[in-house]
Amino acid sequence: MSMDNLKISPALEKYMTKEYRDLVERGPYGKQKKVSEMGTFKEIIEEHPMCAGCAMTLFIRLTMIGLPNPEHTILVGTAGCGRLALSQTSIPFIYGNYGDTNAVASGLKRGLEMRFPEQPKDVVVMAGDGGLADIGFSTVLHSWFRKEKFTTIMLDNEVYGNTGGQESGMTQRGAILKMAPKGKKYEKMDMLGLAKTANVPYIVRMTVTNPTRVASVVRKAVLIAREIGPTFIQAYTSCNIEYAIPTPKVIDDAKSLEAERYGFQEFISDEAKAFLESIEPKKAKATKSTEA
Amino acid sequence: MYLVAHVDTSICSETACKLCTQFCPETNTILYDNDKKTAFVAVDRCKACEICVSICDTMAKHHAIKMIMISDLENPFEMSKAGFNPAKWKELPETVVLEKVAK
Numbered sequence: 430m431s432m433d434n435l436k437i438s439p440a441l442e443k444y445m446t447k448e449y450r451d452l453v454e455r456g457p458y459g460k461q462k463k464v465s466e467m468g469t470f471k472e473i474i475e476e477h478p479m480c481a482g483c484a485m486t487l488f489i490r491l492t493m494i495g496l497p498n499p500e501h502t503i504l505v506g507t508a509g510c511g512r513l514a515l516s517q518t519s520i521p522f523i524y525g526n527y528g529d530t531n532a533v534a535s536g537l538k539r540g541l542e543m544r545f546p547e548q549p550k551d552v553v554v555m556a557g558d559g560g561l562a563d564i565g566f567s568t569v570l571h572s573w574f575r576k577e578k579f580t581t582i583m584l585d586n587e588v589y590g591n592t593g594g595q596e597s598g599m600t601q602r603g604a605i606l607k608m609a610p611k612g613k614k615y616e617k618m619d620m621l622g623l624a625k626t627a628n629v630p631y632i633v634r635m636t637v638t639n640p641t642r643v644a645s646v647v648r649k650a651v652l653i654a655r656e657i658g659p660t661f662i663q664a665y666t667s668c669n670i671e672y673a674i675p676t677p678k679v680i681d682d683a684k685s686l687e688a689e690r691y692g693f694q695e696f697i698s699d700e701a702k703a704f705l706e707s708i709e710p711k712k713a714k715a716t717k718s719t720e721a
Numbered sequence: 722m723y724l725v726a727h728v729d730t731s732i733c734s735e736t737a738c739k740l741c742t743q744f745c746p747e748t749n750t751i752l753y754d755n756d757k758k759t760a761f762v763a764v765d766r767c768k769a770c771e772i773c774v775s776i777c778d779t780m781a782k783h784h785a786i787k788m789i790m791i792s793d794l795e796n797p798f799e800m801s802k803a804g805f806n807p808a809k810w811k812e813l814p815e816t817v818v819l820e821k822v823a824k
Contacts, residue, residue, distance in 0.1 A: 451805040468742035468753035468760065471805045475748065482770025486746035640743040676770035680744060681779075 431548075432458060432500050435519070448475055452519055458500050461648075464491065464641045473499055477514040482676030484683060485584050485666035488637050489514045489555070492582065495647030496520075502551040502651075503541075505534045507565065509557035510591050510668075511584045528564040530554045531572035531581060538579045549655045552579035558599035559589050562618050566598075573627035576658045580650045583620065583663045590668040606671060621694065624661045630698035631660040636683040636691055646695070652708065653701045665691045724788040725767040725797070726751070726774065727818065732785035734759040740781050741773040749800065754810055761816070763800040764791060793819045 435453055437445050455471045462470055473493045479486045489511060496502055504522045506512045507530045515522050525533045534552045541550040554561075561569050561583045569581060587604065589595040594607035598618040605612045624632045631653045633646050643664075650660040667674055667682055674682045687693070697705075728741070734757060741760055745751045750766040751773055753759075769788065777786040791797070795817040803813060 447804045455805055455807070464743055465739055468739070468749070468751055469755060469807065472748040476766060477748070479746075481746075481768035482772055483746055487744065487772075490746065490748055491743075677772060677775040679770070679772055680776065 435500060449519075456519075457494070461497065462494055464494055464644045467494065467640075473518050473520060474514060475517045475519075477517040479510060479513050480670055482669055482679050483510070483666075484637050484669070484679050485510055485586060486514050487640075488584060488643060488664050488666045491637070491640050491643040492553075492555070492647045493518060493520075495644035495651075496551070496553070497648050497651055498549075498551060501548060502553060503537060505530050505537065505552060505554045505556075507556045507560040508591070509560050509584075510586070511555055511557055515555060527560065529568055530556050530560060530565050531568040531577070534579050534581075535568075535572050535575065535577045538577060542578075551651050551655065553582060553651065554579060555582045555584060557590075557597075558583055558585045558587060559597045562598045562620055570623065570627060573624065573629050573659045573661070578654050578656075578658060580647075580654045580660045580662070582647070582650075583661070584666045585663055586666050586668040586671075587617075588668050588671045590671050594671040620661070620663055621696075625696065627659075628698075629659050629661050630657045630701040632694075632696040633662045634664075634691065634694040635662065636665040636687045636693075638680060638683050638687055639693075642693070649705060653697075653704060656704055657698070657701045722790050722792050724769045725764045725791050725794070726762045726769065726771070726786050727789040727794065727816075728760050728762055729785045729787070730757065730759040730761065732783055736781070736783055736785075738781045738783065740776050741786060744776045745773055746770065749805060752798075752805075754807070756811060761798055764794065764797040765799045765801050789818060795819060 451471045457470055499520055502520050504515050504520050505525055506515050507525045508527050534554045538552045585599050587600045589597055596606055596609040596613045600613045602616050603612045621632055621634055631650055650662055654660045669676055669679055742751045742753050747766050750763050751760050774786045777783050796814040797816050
């Protein structure tokens, strides 16, 4: 929860694992690491038990690079594939009951604001499409309507991958899955539209095809959530097991889907835009000059 | 026996694309040595998904990464033994592909 908590007490140093000592000495804390520097610093996530070639893991790995202050962040998640990697991070992770992620995060964020008025603490909800769009649907929408200041990230693999391939609200119409052999009968839920209706100030739909963009979007979403209001990222993170995608083709699949129906979309409110420019004035000027 | 990704350092050191380090889903598995200017693989973390191979072949077009049997590598880098310490990487013995495979 802060850099002091992460540091090892000198008397206990010899008992700590090599991985933890490496993390404190050569981790990303206190320096905003770039995606291009990956492989040269110790990452926040350790080894995890997720499937080989999982796009969700790649997205979570990039998310951790994007977090502006990992030492002042708390993750909230729920049942699903994502928690297998999220629980291996050196960030406090709250494993909520199915359906209450955003309710837990609301209370947590309010409590942290009261307890630490000087230091901004970030709360990031990361759960699957089942956890947020189906079972946690009501708490997600209500947290948006209440303008709770935290980030919600949906890892949309369009299936209940952890329990054997049932259809979810976010599954495409007509998709045939192990537990939906006749194909899904209903349309994919329009979570972006719902977020717009709730006036969420920063909404993004994206895939993992551009690592730098993933990190920068997560950074922006967390920064906006500190000051303006709720932010929402919907990321396509394919399930290569349930959709039978050969692992070398995972990125190709994400690219083809991006071209077909999952293109990058970013909605940002004027207030949020002005806030981003106020904290990063140099960068905003630089992009303007290149555009001109 | 099982396959792991192996980076041909002679090809990789001539480029600086670093794409494989960004697209690998495993953390600290494809590492980048700033002194030797090359990527290399921690074999004990590699799950052999071949994403790096397809990235290197189709996106970067360098063809520097191949899947190789773990038993055909001599002195592979293992994260669990060496830990993450870039300052000590140059002291480690170089990874060699046994000759029967190289030919």
